[in-house]
Amino acid sequence: MQTFRIMWTQAGQDERKVSAVSYDEPSAKTYAERKAKEDGVTNVEITKVKPGM
Incomplete structure (x- = not known):
């Protein structure tokens, strides 16, 4: 199963x-959308995680 992490910039x-x-993947998309709505948060990205990480 492919897993993902969220990366963002905090003001x-x-x-x-x-x-x-x-x-x-579905959870990463949901979390990224929520994170992007937070005050001071920009450049939200979803990145693939290598197996075992």
């Missing part, structure tokens, strides 16, 4: 944030 911080957990 006022230099480093991109990465979700601590991996999601299946």
Whole structure:
């Protein structure tokens, strides 16, 4: 099964944030949509995770 993580930029911080957990594709899309609506959050991306990561 392919898993995904969410990456985003938080206003006022230099480093991109990465979700601590991996999601299946439908869950990743839902989480990314929610994250994008948060104040100060930009550049939300869904990335594939290599098996075992």
